[in-house]
Amino acid sequence: MPGDPSNLLTGILAQFGEQSRPFVEIAILVVLAGAAVATALNPILEFIDRMRRFGRWLWRSIPSIVRKLFGGRPPTPLPPAEPNRVIPNETTIWELYAPQQPIFPNSNGIPIITVANNKGGVAKTTIAANLAVYFRDRFQKPVLLIDFDYQGSLSQTIRGEAGYTEPDITADILISAPSAAINPALYAREMRRELENVFIYPTTYPFATIENNLMADWLRSEGGDLMYRLCALLRQPAYQEKYCAVLIDCPPRLTTGSINALCASTHLLVPTTLDDMSAQAAEYFLSQISRMSQAETRPVFPKLKVIGIVPSIVYRDGDTLLGEIRTRERLVRYGSSFWRRDDFVLTGASIPRTADISNYAGAGVAYVRKPRARQIFEKLGKEVEKRL
């Protein structure tokens, strides 16, 4: 019968000569016997493996079973809290190694405004970009932006508006060691279209590595001029005569770029959203600024004036309204008690949350696109101007 295994075997054996047939028969027998043994052994091996896993589980469970049956040892008590332990005072690395002789920005020079806060996402970049265009229009003169945030959000916003899409970086030149071959003033990139007369030192991610390397070198050299490199540059006529103002955008950290911005600036603007968490962060940041500008032994940026706090991305309606009013009052109280100023919060120039602004994040400048955004930043610009 076709398909019968005995016929198949006979057919295979018929392929071989008389002499080799016994060997083929033996080989077939060995293969069949091996398959039979493996099939029989499989359940046995599986059983052994299960027993082995069960044994391991039992061994690991013994301590907890014993504890359950006979009660375990009481847990080791925690060591008593050190009665005199206090939270250490914060001192930044910049304060520790600041050079003895700081360089100051020109006392009657152009306004150099750093927009900073160690809290992220509070509209620092948005405010820097839009205020810059306000200053250009107001003074009918070129304005300079410096992007010291390695994320390059300001560069993206400004360059996007001008129609440039390839990443670019020249901000590193402003904090690198001076070189006879490079004139940093020539590396301010001129924008176009709606942003004529806006210049920017753009940045992008590699800036973070450059900053870290500069800081590491600085620490090794024990107090070189690193913190004041931007300040020394912006004092020069190439900047003082060409621009009506300089605005610097910082990341939410005290990086090499940020410390250069603070040391080179005449003014500081601190945006914050109106919730308690952000208010606390703004107050902490401002207390750091105060300490670093007034330190008795070695003030880092003694000439820096704080313009104040700008409430940003505020809702102005719905359930958040009451909370925002409370937080604003908290900041006003902080301004009058800590800074002895009743105008410390720019309450009349807060930036409302609006799609007219958020729709252009990283792609354009709301001030030149939307009349409503223009009004908002004109109001802020006028308040800022009053305090310069």
Ligand SMILES: Nc1ncnc2c1ncn2[C@@H]1O[C@H](COP(=O)(O)OP(=O)(O)OP(=O)(O)O)[C@@H](O)[C@H]1O
């Ligand atoms: N007035 C506003 N209304 C609505 N959205 C806003 C407003 N201002 C800023 N935003 C949005 O909030 C986000 C954070 O803004 P922005 O990048 O300016 O903050 P930042 O403080 O610079 O952040 P980072 O700390 O990351 O640098 C962005 O998506 C931006 O579009």
Ligand SMILES: [Mg+2]
């Ligand atoms: Mg930013």
